[in-house]
Amino acid sequence: MTNLITAQWGRLACRLGALAALGLAATTCGAVRLDPDGMGQVLIYPYYTVRNGNQTVYTVTNHTDRHKVLQVVMSEGRNGREVLGFNVFLAPYDSWSATTFSMDGDKAFLMPGDASCTYPQFDMDMLPDGRGYTSLVTFRFNGLYRDAGPANSDRTREGYISIFEMGTLIPDSPPALAVTPGANGLPPNCSSLVDAYNATYWLQDKKAYMTNPTGGLSGEAMVLNVAQGTVMSYRATALADFRVDPADVPQGSRATVVDHIMPGVAIASLSGAVSDPATGFAAATIDLPNRRQELLYPRERAIDAVSAVLAADAVNINYVSDSSIGATTDWVVTFPTRPFYTDQARVGSTPIKPFTSLYPTAGGNESTAAMPVPYSLRDRAGRRIPVAVGTNEVVDLRFNTQVIAVAPSTTPVPTAGRPLGSALAGRLQLVAGGNRDGGWMTLDFLRYQDGATTANRSLRPAEDGTVMLGLPAIGFAAVNYVNAAAAPGVLANYSMANPQRRTQDCRRNTVSCK
Numbered sequence: 176m177t178n179l180i181t182a183q184w185g186r187l188a189c190r191l192g193a194l195a196a197l198g199l200a201a202t203t204c205g206a207v208r209l210d211p212d213g214m215g216q217v218l219i220y221p222y223y224t225v226r227n228g229n230q231t232v233y234t235v236t237n238h239t240d241r242h243k244v245l246q247v248v249m250s251e252g253r254n255g256r257e258v259l260g261f262n263v264f265l266a267p268y269d270s271w272s273a274t275t276f277s278m279d280g281d282k283a284f285l286m287p288g289d290a291s292c293t294y295p296q297f298d299m300d301m302l303p304d305g306r307g308y309t310s311l312v313t314f315r316f317n318g319l320y321r322d323a324g325p326a327n328s329d330r331t332r333e334g335y336i337s338i339f340e341m342g343t344l345i346p347d348s349p350p351a352l353a354v355t356p357g358a359n360g361l362p363p364n365c366s367s368l369v370d371a372y373n374a375t376y377w378l379q380d381k382k383a384y385m386t387n388p389t390g391g392l393s394g395e396a397m398v399l400n401v402a403q404g405t406v407m408s409y410r411a412t413a414l415a416d417f418r419v420d421p422a423d424v425p426q427g428s429r430a431t432v433v434d435h436i437m438p439g440v441a442i443a444s445l446s447g448a449v450s451d452p453a454t455g456f457a458a459a460t461i462d463l464p465n466r467r468q469e470l471l472y473p474r475e476r477a478i479d480a481v482s483a484v485l486a487a488d489a490v491n492i493n494y495v496s497d498s499s500i501g502a503t504t505d506w507v508v509t510f511p512t513r514p515f516y517t518d519q520a521r522v523g524s525t526p527i528k529p530f531t532s533l534y535p536t537a538g539g540n541e542s543t544a545a546m547p548v549p550y551s552l553r554d555r556a557g558r559r560i561p562v563a564v565g566t567n568e569v570v571d572l573r574f575n576t577q578v579i580a581v582a583p584s585t586t587p588v589p590t591a592g593r594p595l596g597s598a599l600a601g602r603l604q605l606v607a608g609g610n611r612d613g614g615w616m617t618l619d620f621l622r623y624q625d626g627a628t629t630a631n632r633s634l635r636p637a638e639d640g641t642v643m644l645g646l647p648a649i650g651f652a653a654v655n656y657v658n659a660a661a662a663p664g665v666l667a668n669y670s671m672a673n674p675q676r677r678t679q680d681c682r683r684n685t686v687s688c689k
Contacts, residue, residue, distance in 0.1 A: 205419030206458035206469060207448050207480045214238060215413035217445070218394035220336040221509040221649045222409075222576060223249070225277040227596025229400045232288070233411075234272040235338050237265040239391035241427060242344035242351045246436055246443040249275075249285070249311060252334040252576030252599050253324045253541075254534045255514035256315040259285060260438045262341075264292040264354040264368070275311075281329040283311045292354045292365035294372060295438065321537035322520065323544075333597060335509050335576050336396075339417075339443040340388040342433035348384035349376070372437055381435040388418055389427040398595065398653070398672075405594045407653045407672040414481065418449050445512055446478040459483040461643070463679055463688055470637035478515045479634055482529075485511065485647035486634060487677035488621040492652040494581045497612040501657025505595045506579040506675070508618070508650040513575050517544070529632040529646055531623055532573070544573040549619040550603070552611055560611050562604040570601045570618070577601050578653075581616065594655045594670060620645035621680075633682065641683040650675045 223231035237243050242265065249259040263271050272288035286308035287297050297307035311331035316322050324330060344351040350371060353364040376383040394411030418432040431452045436443050450458040455474030460467065461484055472479045494504035516527040519536045526533050534544040547569040552560040562568050570579060578597035621631050621644055633642040651672045658667040681688040 205416040205421060205450055206460040207417055207450070207484055208415050208460040208462075209484050210413040210415040213410050213413045214391055214393045215415035216340040216388045216390045216392065216417040217414040218338040218392055218411040219414070219509075219511050219649060220338075220394060220396045220409075220411045221511075221651065222333070222398070222507045222578075223275050223336055223396070224333040224398060224595060224597065225275055225283045226332050226598065227400070227594070228402050229398050229595065231275045231396060231398050232272060233275075233336060233394065233396035234270055234288075235263070235265070235392055235394045235411075236270040237268060237392060239389060240267045241389055241391075242266055242346070242354060243269075243392070244341045244344060244350075244385065244435060245392075246339045246341055246438070247273075248337045248339070248442055248444075250334050250337070250575070251316070251330050252509075253330060253574050254316065254322055254518055254544075255334075255511075255575040256320070256322070257442050258283075258311040258313070258315065258331045258334065259309070260442045262294045262436075262438055263338075264294075264344075264350070264362075264365075266291075266355045266362070269356070277332065281327065281332065283328070283331045284308050285311065290356075290361050292362050292368055294368050296365065296369070320520070322518070323535040323537065323539040323541040329598075333576065333599060335511065337443075337445065337511065338392070338394060338411075339434070339447075340390065340392055341435045341443065342382070342385040342388055342430070343427050345384045345386060350384050377435070377437070381437070382430045382433045385433045385435060386427045386430050387420060387423050387432050390415055400594065403594065404668045405655055405670040407594065407651075407655075407670055409651050409672040409674065412485075412649045414484070416450070417481075418447065420452050421450075422453075445481045446515055448477040448480045449474070450480075456638075457481075459637075461486075461679065461681070463681070465689060468641065468681060468688060470641055470643075471639070472637055476635065478512055479637075482512045482516075482634055482647040483637070483643045485649060486529075486643040486645050486679060487648055488645035488680050489617055489619055490648060490650070490675045490677045491615055491617040492673065492675050493615045494652060495613040495654060495656075496581045499612075501655075502613075503593050503655050504581045505593055505597065505600075505653045506581065506616070506650065507576070507595075507653060508572060508579065508648055508675070509576040510572075510646060510648050511575075512647050527635070529634050529644075531625075531632070534573075541573070545571045546573055547624070548572050549622055551617050551619070552603075552606075552614060553616075554611070554614040560614070561607040563607050566604040568604060570603055572601060572618075574599050579603065581611070594668075595653055620648065639683070641681050641688070643679070643681045645679070648675075648677075 271291040397408035448457040457477035457480035459480040495502040516530040656669040
């Protein structure tokens with residue numbers, strides 16, 4: 176309770192200070208930031224897949240005493256186009272889960288795992304046991320929306336997920352009563368929300384019975400393969416204070432930054448950050464090793480605030496790829512904000528910093544989206560593992576989400592036989608000799624080749640001229656061991672997902688922030 180009171184008084188003091196300084200102190204009032212404890216208003220799950228016999232189960236939990244209205248957005252991995260969007264309603268301290276799976280054919284499907292209210296409801300398609308589900312859709316990369324990637328359902332089979340808190344419900348209001356579980360654990364009136372969107376209060380006023388987001392969401396996911404006995408589980412990346420109003424004291428008492436969206440009409444996005452509705456600015460808080468940076472971005476570049484907190488000049492993982500123990504490592508790397516900088520349908524003919532290549536529209540060649548990224552491999556003794564003569568230490572990261580398959584030796588590694596079985600796999604160069612059976616690997620997001628010149632990647636400058644270096648990325652290493660000697664006739668798999676590590680830096684007037 177003390178922390179909550181302190182936070183509310185901090186918001187009030189911040190607001191008064193901002194007024195006294197004619198707005199100059201606004202950058203410290205509720206800036207977008209990564210929450211180290213994994214709780215916030217926005218959750219980003221870097222990977223889902225239904226390939227290779229996998230299912231992906233993901234969960235969101237409300238840790239507060241407020242009713243939440245959420246939007247879930249699933250995006251395919253090539254260009255980040257949406258393949259499903261729907262709203263979820265959580266009662267206080269409620270959780271919701273869903274499973275992404277496949278059946279015969281190349282389609283991917285989603286099935287809710289509990290009775291929490293959703294809009295639309297999942298009742299059009301039913302499994303024999305009565306559970307409802309829906310298919311992931313292709314229209315965002317078909318017809319008028321066609322880009323250079325495939326237009327079939329197979330494209331929906333892997334990607335990433337974002338969950339946005341759009342607002343909270345006023346206690347004891349009609350929608351709050353409709354979604355609050357009764358003695359039987361079931362919400363009493365989910366169908367009334369259909370009327371609300373199509374005939375009554377939310378058709379007339381999308382903010383009716385709603386107040387601002389308050390955060391306190393957490394998320395987890397696991398990539399599960401029943402046949403192989405593998406589970407790769409990870410925690411969602413959480414953005415706190417994504418949409419805030421410094422005058423909203425106590426938080427959730429106004430409706431000034433409610434962003435309630437009806438699925439099918441629009442989609443919530445990472446470009447919706449706001450730190451003060453009076454100015455429209457979006458602020459970002461970045462905790463560097465020796466200092467805290469508070470950066471301010473104008474309304475039209477709110478996406479840069481999110482990219483700033485996700486930015487890394489380098490990321491690294493430990494890996495093991497030892498065929499003698501059946502060990503493999505797949506490195507999932509996702510750029511959640513990339514479409515706002517590279518999707519030609521959004522940005523036009525020129526990519527926006529820090530990215531350097533476009534994902535083209537229909538008629539273009541997807542290979543032009545290639546983004547060569549330098550990397551380095553070291554063995555367990557810290558020695559550099561060189562690549563073969565005539566090659567360079569670069570890996571092509573052309574997609575929003577890709578899986579780097581770390582090869583176990585001097586031969587290219589196939590996708591088959593690896594737990595994730597990704598079709599968006601990046602390939603490392605052959606090594607000069609010996610094995611790369613274990614050690615650690617780094618991706619250099621800072622350097623790139625601009626013609627014959629080596630240049631540095633950086634975001635567009637904040638209002639004070641500060642530029643964050645590198646690329647906005649999240650991800651994890653999926654490691655699997657196969658034990659063929661566990662017991663007679665038994666093949667045992669031991670799997671884990673370890674989050675990638677990062678380093679951050681920025682420049683102001685060419686001087687490092689470190």
